[in-house]
Amino acid sequence: MASGWAHDGAVQDQIDASIEDAVKQARSRLPEGQSLTHCEECGVAIPAERQKIIPGVRLCVKCQQLLDEEEINYSPINRRGSKDSQLR
Known part of the structure; x- marks a missing residue:
């Protein structure tokens, strides 16, 4: 797909x-090293x-779930794929 002055395949790149x-x-968020015996949060x-x-686990299940939910709720990427949604 051509897009102005960009070379062929630039979009895929x-x-x-x-x-x-x-x-x-x-991968950078994966725990490493020695696991903790107690949750570092609670x-x-x-x-x-x-x-x-x-x-290398550092959080209990409850704290990990809360952290995962926070990450799901925040996403800097527009996943709707519509240019109109970017203008809102």
Whole structure:
């Protein structure tokens, strides 16, 4: 698809770069290292099974769910795909 002075495939290159950035960001949020025995947010004990399954875990299930919900509610990307929605 041609878009002005951009080379053929430029749109796909931009899409690929966006996906790469999203993957890098997701990987950077993965926990690493030694798991904590207690949640760093609320201090509740983290079950041994959770510590085994997720190396480097730092939050209890409840705090992790709250964090995940906050991330879902905030997205800087317009996922509606409509140019009209960008103008609102």
